[in-house]
Amino acid sequence: MRKHDPGSQWVPVGVTPEEELANLWSLVLHAADIEHGLRHGETGWQLLVAEENISEAREELLLFSEENRNWPPERTARSGQEAIVENSPPVLPVMGALVVFHAVTGGGEGRGLWFDLGALDRARVMDDGQWWRLITALTLHADSAHLLGNIFFGGLLVHALCRHLGSGIAWFSVLLAGVLANAINVLLHGESYRSVGFSTAVFGMVGMLSGMRLRRIGGWQEMVLALGSAASLLALMGASGERTDLGAHFWGVAVGLLVGVLLGALGFAGKRVLAPLGQWLLFTGSLAAVLCCWLYALYPWEGWWFVK
Numbered sequence: 678m679r680k681h682d683p684g685s686q687w688v689p690v691g692v693t694p695e696e697e698l699a700n701l702w703s704l705v706l707h708a709a710d711i712e713h714g715l716r717h718g719e720t721g722w723q724l725l726v727a728e729e730n731i732s733e734a735r736e737e738l739l740l741f742s743e744e745n746r747n748w749p750p751e752r753t754a755r756s757g758q759e760a761i762v763e764n765s766p767p768v769l770p771v772m773g774a775l776v777v778f779h780a781v782t783g784g785g786e787g788r789g790l791w792f793d794l795g796a797l798d799r800a801r802v803m804d805d806g807q808w809w810r811l812i813t814a815l816t817l818h819a820d821s822a823h824l825l826g827n828i829f830f831g832g833l834l835v836h837a838l839c840r841h842l843g844s845g846i847a848w849f850s851v852l853l854a855g856v857l858a859n860a861i862n863v864l865l866h867g868e869s870y871r872s873v874g875f876s877t878a879v880f881g882m883v884g885m886l887s888g889m890r891l892r893r894i895g896g897w898q899e900m901v902l903a904l905g906s907a908a909s910l911l912a913l914m915g916a917s918g919e920r921t922d923l924g925a926h927f928w929g930v931a932v933g934l935l936v937g938v939l940l941g942a943l944g945f946a947g948k949r950v951l952a953p954l955g956q957w958l959l960f961t962g963s964l965a966a967v968l969c970c971w972l973y974a975l976y977p978w979e980g981w982w983f984v985k
Contacts, residue, residue: 694721696717701741705738706724709733711733713726762843768839771964775827792873797862797873799867810974811860812855813970813971815859818875826876845956845960848960851882852963852966854885854933855875855878857932858878877925879929880929881930884935887934888933888935888937889937
């Protein structure tokens with residue numbers, strides 16, 4: 678290291694309140710073979726050099742600053758996480774509505790009126806054209822345990838989706854994934870197939886979150902991680918139990934993956950592509966679609982002049 682002139686005066690070449698930054702400056706000058714010292718005072722940490730070395734020291738620090746201007750990168754860019762679009766999505770009211778509705782309909786053991794009109798029944802859908810069952814079946818639950826599991830896991834998943842997509846796009850996508858998965862199950866099963874529950878949509882959310890991750894990350898390792906996450910959740914939450922509809926869960930994940938990739942490809946994830954009013958209109962429209970399907974199930978023709 679170059680020695681300074683014993684007669685020269687030591688002067689500060691940089692001052693910072695951050696000890697970590699002061700140590701970085703010290704390393705920079707050490708690498709440049711410039712003798713220096715650190716001193717802590719009222720103004721913070723001072724980097725001192727001999728007067729004859731001040732120009733060279735400033736040049737080295739300037740180069741260091743320019744080379745590291747954009748480091749470290751933003752957390753969201755580094756980790757691949759999406760930006761937050763909505764901080765407080767209305768998840769609890771919707772989940773609460775499912776609980777209240779279950780209290781009205783009861784369980785499915787007795788095959789009451791609600792289940793006769795709204796359960797996913799392949800024969801009724803394919804032979805009688807009762808398409809509304811693709812939606813109404815999502816709101817019915819066989820028992821309280823079935824309901825509570827869907828409320829807990831579904832609430833967590835849809836909350837994450839709403840934060841990254843907005844409530845309108847998120848709930849519309851969840852409803853779309855659930856309906857498409859139900860339609861596939863109807864096509865693939867036999868005449869006796871019947872199903873109820875929000876779990877098809879819940880597994881659609883699992884697939885959507887994994888699909889959005891697939892779209893925004895790079896590298897086959899991350900792709901395997903995203904697909905593995907979906908498969909693990911499917912195995913953990915939906916591959917066992919006396920009343921488990923594995924086909925509904927599997928197709929929920931599969932359709933959700935495609936919907937998630939599509940959302941990412943269209944640039945919806947993590948971007949405010951709709952104004953708050955647009956999000957609320959889409960959210961309200963999704964809920965209205967469920968309500969209209971139930972009204973049509975209860976009153977198939979009365980007042981529905983536009984479908985006659």
